[in-house]
Amino acid sequence: MTLYKAYAEDLAEMIERGALKAGQRMPSVREASRHRGLSVVTVLKAYHWLEARGLIVARERSGYYVGSRPQAYPPQPAASRSATVSTAVKKGDLIFEVLDAVQKRVVVPLGSAFPSPLLFPLQSLYRSLNRSVRHLDPWRTVTDLAPGNWELRRQISLRYHIDGMEIAPDELVITDGAMEGLNLCLQAVTRPGDAVVIESPTFYVALQALERLGLRAIEVATHPGEGIDLAELEAVLRQQRPAACWLMPNFQNPTGALMPDARKEQLVSLLERYRVPMIEDDVYGELYYASTRPKPAKAFDRSGNVLHCSSFSKCLAPGYRIGWTAPGRHAAAVRRLKLGTTLSAAIPSQLALANYLEGAGYDRHLRRLRDALFVERDAMINAIREFFPRGTRVTRPEGGYFLWVELPRGTDSLELHRRALRQGISIAPGAIFSARDRYAHCLRLNYGHPQDRRVLRALRTLGQLALDCGP
Amino acid sequence: MTLYKAYAEDLAEMIERGALKAGQRMPSVREASRHRGLSVVTVLKAYHWLEARGLIVARERSGYYVGSRPQAYPPQPAASRSATVSTAVKKGDLIFEVLDAVQKRVVVPLGSAFPSPLLFPLQSLYRSLNRSVRHLDPWRTVTDLAPGNWELRRQISLRYHIDGMEIAPDELVITDGAMEGLNLCLQAVTRPGDAVVIESPTFYVALQALERLGLRAIEVATHPGEGIDLAELEAVLRQQRPAACWLMPNFQNPTGALMPDARKEQLVSLLERYRVPMIEDDVYGELYYASTRPKPAKAFDRSGNVLHCSSFSKCLAPGYRIGWTAPGRHAAAVRRLKLGTTLSAAIPSQLALANYLEGAGYDRHLRRLRDALFVERDAMINAIREFFPRGTRVTRPEGGYFLWVELPRGTDSLELHRRALRQGISIAPGAIFSARDRYAHCLRLNYGHPQDRRVLRALRTLGQLALDCGP
Numbered sequence: 017m018t019l020y021k022a023y024a025e026d027l028a029e030m031i032e033r034g035a036l037k038a039g040q041r042m043p044s045v046r047e048a049s050r051h052r053g054l055s056v057v058t059v060l061k062a063y064h065w066l067e068a069r070g071l072i073v074a075r076e077r078s079g080y081y082v083g084s085r086p087q088a089y090p091p092q093p094a095a096s097r098s099a100t101v102s103t104a105v106k107k108g109d110l111i112f113e114v115l116d117a118v119q120k121r122v123v124v125p126l127g128s129a130f131p132s133p134l135l136f137p138l139q140s141l142y143r144s145l146n147r148s149v150r151h152l153d154p155w156r157t158v159t160d161l162a163p164g165n166w167e168l169r170r171q172i173s174l175r176y177h178i179d180g181m182e183i184a185p186d187e188l189v190i191t192d193g194a195m196e197g198l199n200l201c202l203q204a205v206t207r208p209g210d211a212v213v214i215e216s217p218t219f220y221v222a223l224q225a226l227e228r229l230g231l232r233a234i235e236v237a238t239h240p241g242e243g244i245d246l247a248e249l250e251a252v253l254r255q256q257r258p259a260a261c262w263l264m265p266n267f268q269n270p271t272g273a274l275m276p277d278a279r280k281e282q283l284v285s286l287l288e289r290y291r292v293p294m295i296e297d298d299v300y301g302e303l304y305y306a307s308t309r310p311k312p313a314k315a316f317d318r319s320g321n322v323l324h325c326s327s328f329s330k331c332l333a334p335g336y337r338i339g340w341t342a343p344g345r346h347a348a349a350v351r352r353l354k355l356g357t358t359l360s361a362a363i364p365s366q367l368a369l370a371n372y373l374e375g376a377g378y379d380r381h382l383r384r385l386r387d388a389l390f391v392e393r394d395a396m397i398n399a400i401r402e403f404f405p406r407g408t409r410v411t412r413p414e415g416g417y418f419l420w421v422e423l424p425r426g427t428d429s430l431e432l433h434r435r436a437l438r439q440g441i442s443i444a445p446g447a448i449f450s451a452r453d454r455y456a457h458c459l460r461l462n463y464g465h466p467q468d469r470r471v472l473r474a475l476r477t478l479g480q481l482a483l484d485c486g487p
Numbered sequence: 488m489t490l491y492k493a494y495a496e497d498l499a500e501m502i503e504r505g506a507l508k509a510g511q512r513m514p515s516v517r518e519a520s521r522h523r524g525l526s527v528v529t530v531l532k533a534y535h536w537l538e539a540r541g542l543i544v545a546r547e548r549s550g551y552y553v554g555s556r557p558q559a560y561p562p563q564p565a566a567s568r569s570a571t572v573s574t575a576v577k578k579g580d581l582i583f584e585v586l587d588a589v590q591k592r593v594v595v596p597l598g599s600a601f602p603s604p605l606l607f608p609l610q611s612l613y614r615s616l617n618r619s620v621r622h623l624d625p626w627r628t629v630t631d632l633a634p635g636n637w638e639l640r641r642q643i644s645l646r647y648h649i650d651g652m653e654i655a656p657d658e659l660v661i662t663d664g665a666m667e668g669l670n671l672c673l674q675a676v677t678r679p680g681d682a683v684v685i686e687s688p689t690f691y692v693a694l695q696a697l698e699r700l701g702l703r704a705i706e707v708a709t710h711p712g713e714g715i716d717l718a719e720l721e722a723v724l725r726q727q728r729p730a731a732c733w734l735m736p737n738f739q740n741p742t743g744a745l746m747p748d749a750r751k752e753q754l755v756s757l758l759e760r761y762r763v764p765m766i767e768d769d770v771y772g773e774l775y776y777a778s779t780r781p782k783p784a785k786a787f788d789r790s791g792n793v794l795h796c797s798s799f800s801k802c803l804a805p806g807y808r809i810g811w812t813a814p815g816r817h818a819a820a821v822r823r824l825k826l827g828t829t830l831s832a833a834i835p836s837q838l839a840l841a842n843y844l845e846g847a848g849y850d851r852h853l854r855r856l857r858d859a860l861f862v863e864r865d866a867m868i869n870a871i872r873e874f875f876p877r878g879t880r881v882t883r884p885e886g887g888y889f890l891w892v893e894l895p896r897g898t899d900s901l902e903l904h905r906r907a908l909r910q911g912i913s914i915a916p917g918a919i920f921s922a923r924d925r926y927a928h929c930l931r932l933n934y935g936h937p938q939d940r941r942v943l944r945a946l947r948t949l950g951q952l953a954l955d956c957g958p
Contacts, residue, residue, distance in 0.1 A: 108823065112823055112826070115826065128629075130628075130629060133625035133626055133628045133629060134625050136625070136628075138623055138625055138628075142620050142621055142623065145616065145620055145835060146617055146620075146621075149613050149616055149617075150613055150617075152609055152613065154603075154604035154605050154607070154609055155604055156806065157601075157604045157607075157609075157805040157806030158599075158601060158604060158805070158806075160806065161806075192663055192808075192829040192830075192832075192833075193829060193830055193831075195827075195828065195829060195830050196828060196829045196830075199827075199828050199829075203699070208679055208701070221827065224827040225827065225828075228674070228824070228827060228828075230679070334628040334629070335627065335628030335629075335631065335632075335831070335833070335834030335835070336833055336834065336835065337663075337829070337830070337831060337832065337833040337834070338833075352579065352583055353699070355583070355586065356666075356670075356692065356695040356696065356699060357666065357667060357670050357696075357699075358663040358664060358666060358667045358670075358808070358829060359663075359664055359666050359667075359808070360664075360806070360808060361663075361808065361833070362663075362806070362807055362808040362809075362832070362833035362835070362836045363806035363807065363808070364616060364806070364807065364833070364835050364836055364839070365833045365835060365836065368835070
């Protein structure tokens with residue numbers, strides 16, 4: 017855990033057990049810094065975090081005070097339920113209506129799938145791009161086509177190695193973002209008409225992919241804290257013989273669920289036993305708030321049954337469109353699909369990232385990014401508690417940048433989406449995260465954008481609109 | 488026509504009608520330059536072209552002499568025949584075996600689909616990349632996702648406008664190379680089991696796409712000079728009701744066939760009448776040797792029935808992976824497919840190309856590239872006449888960089904491919920250009936690589952191996 021977080025949790029604990037009393041003035045930043053032997057920046061970060069959590073409040077020109085009552089986190093949503101039958105997917109129109117709205121720059125982008133581009137080291141990436149393309153060997157435009165630049169694959173492999181996982185550069189295929197990797201992997205292991213297991217709720221890109229390929233969806237119960245329910249999954253594997261599972265064990269989109277590593281191990285061996293390939297979307301794996309990276313399911317794969325996909329788009333280089341997949345025993349099939357559909361990821365992007373990863377900046381950047389997201393998480397949870405209708409539940413993810421919000425039953429979040437849009441605010445309504453007509457009262461909010469006054473005002477507006485759209 | 492070509496054709500005509508006699512010494516470059524008021528470079532280029540065509544020969548330290556006999560071009564292959572039924576496509580394994588071999592750098596790349604990377608202005612592109620990414624507005628990583636950077640789309644639209652064709656920037660979707668555009672367009676207008684009209688022979692990427700999407704192929708007779716046979720096409724449209732046509736009217740791959748503009752107009756109205764969408768691959772449209780750009784079929788499209796695809800990969804920026812499609816009335820569907828499969832082309836690549844196109848360098852580069860390819864064409868035809876078995880036929884394309892070679896019937900070009908590979912030479916054997924077992928005695932050769940001694944030696948070796956693999 018970083019220093020400021022340890023200090024902040026210390027203080028939070030003192031507030032909760034009453035050692036620091038409601039209304040009491042906090043030590044000034046300077047005092048605290050001297051007393052605890054911490055830097056002023058560290059103390060400030062801790063205070064910001066406590067403020068975001070609503071435990072202390074800032075008063076102008078007077079410093080910080082303990083809040084009037086210790087604020088507990090709001091309750092989290094319960095686990096979802098499994099569907100008993102598979103569903104043909106027909107959500108394309110709705111998903112595109114929502115995405116079209118969300119892509120517009122004018123809106124407060126709470127419905128966006130991307131964190132703020134201001135959080136990324138675009139200047140460092142530019143320098144890497146410049147360095148690596150200036151003396152470009154022309155033949156790279158041929159040799160670095162699929163499966164991709166070897167040095168980049170080596171650097172990616174190295175990062176897995178440091179996290180205790182062996183993925184050979186030769187297994188990796190560089191893709192145009194994780195989205196392409198996921199699509200190619202799904203194509204490699206299914207045929208039209210097959211059924212595919214997904215989490216419930218699930219990332220809408222999975223629904224789009226299933227619809228496009230003529231596949232049926234089986235939604236399996238998922239716990240916002242622990243991920244997919246293994247007992248229910250086993251029942252589905254036994255009874256419905258799906259062709260594949262498309263899962264996101266680390267910081268699932270939209271719920272942020274983190275499956276404990278021990279359960280991932282069970283998951284991998286369960287799927288292996290039933291010989292059902294697992295497509296793993298791990299794009300948020302690096303965005304953890306705890307002290308170590310959660311393992312991907314791929315780490316427990318001994319037989320090549322896991323088709324692991326990730327990218328740099330959400331944690332380092334948005335717009336460079338560089339992802340990768342380690343498709344296990346399906347690697348040859350995926351490599352072929354890549355060659356036959358888009359041929360190759362852009363060479364300048366590949367070279368820039370290979371060059372950037374050789375430097376030492378990535379881990380520093382990631383630490384900063386995680387810290388920023390962690391603080392924003394609690395700020396948004398706090399605003400939801402303050403502004404949203406009584407009875408609202410919200411997840412408390414340990415990574416990523418999404419909150420899954422469950423409004424009181426009977427609230428129409430699609431209507432909320434449309435009304436909010438008219439006020440220049442986007443959200444991701446629950447309906448786009450299910451092949452069935454579930455989650456009509458839920459929404460996903462993105463806290464990956466610094467929560468300035470505009471965002472806070474938008475959250476207040478959303479809270480009011482949610483009441484209007486309520487039961 | 489460029490100056491040197493006009494001069495060269497003048498001289499060729501004089502040789503052919505005997506005004507310049509076999510064995511006669513040509514005027515020295517300096518003399519010719521003075522006499523005709525041409526620059527030394529222009530005269531040199533004309534002489535090189537005549538040399539490539541085998542009309543004159545260089546003698547060391549003594550200048551150029553008229554060849555011993557005026558060399559006619561070898562005969563061209565005849566038109567192919569239509570298949571009477573559609574075919575399930577199962578060529579994937581063979582195509583990948585061949586492509587795997589061709590991608591290796593060690594071989595003489597006569598089987599490659601790409602021209603030499605040394606023919607492209609990679610340094611100018613680098614400067615454009617540098618200029619446009621140095622001060623990158625971070626929000627571009629969001630706003631320039633599909634359908635793509637607006638300025639780039641405007642520049643592409645402008646080029647069409649200059650060539651007398653109106654394609655609005657709003658119709659354009661930027662893709663990861665033309666290959667992605669073609670694939671998305673095919674997906675947008677077909678369902679598994681549908682039949683699709685292709686030329687015979689056809690580019691193997693079309694076969695891969697059909698196979699992947701579970702589509703059937705209808706191969707229609709194609710003339711190496713004039714493109715697809717319209718009467719035969721109409722018979723197929725009437726009897727077999729295909730879901731789409733995938734055609735390449737400009738410098739078709741592999742035959743180099745150029746459909747005259749008047750026939751393109753007939754083609755477009757024929758397909759319109761039968762309401763069969765046309766997917767047009769125009770990646771070689773800019774690589775013409777005549778004085779003006781041949782029109783794409785899209786130029787004659789009034790109803791949005793033509794899904795036009797092209798890219799910069801073959802004429803400007805290999806490895807940047809930037810293509811585009813103008814999908815007519817299918818634009819919304821294609822935009823969705825793009826968003827749902829790869830999301831966006833790489834932003835740095837898009838910005839670099841938008842910046843490059845704003846400058847004046849593109850047309851200058853294209854002129855140079857066309858001149859280079861034209862000279863190489865005749866050099867390779869000449870080598871084929873010299874080294875290949877008697878009875879060999881070869882196309883005489885007016886653009887692009889492929890020759891389609893028909894060896895004497897009974898020659899096994901797949902065996903030739905395998906034997907050549909063992910000697911470090913790649914070719915593209917005829918079998919990968921047909922869904923049926925056609926073209927077993929044909930091959931495609933790439934003349935987009937400067938024909939140095941290594942290439943000439945490879946052509947001589949190929950000629951010998953072709954005899955060994957002959958009937």
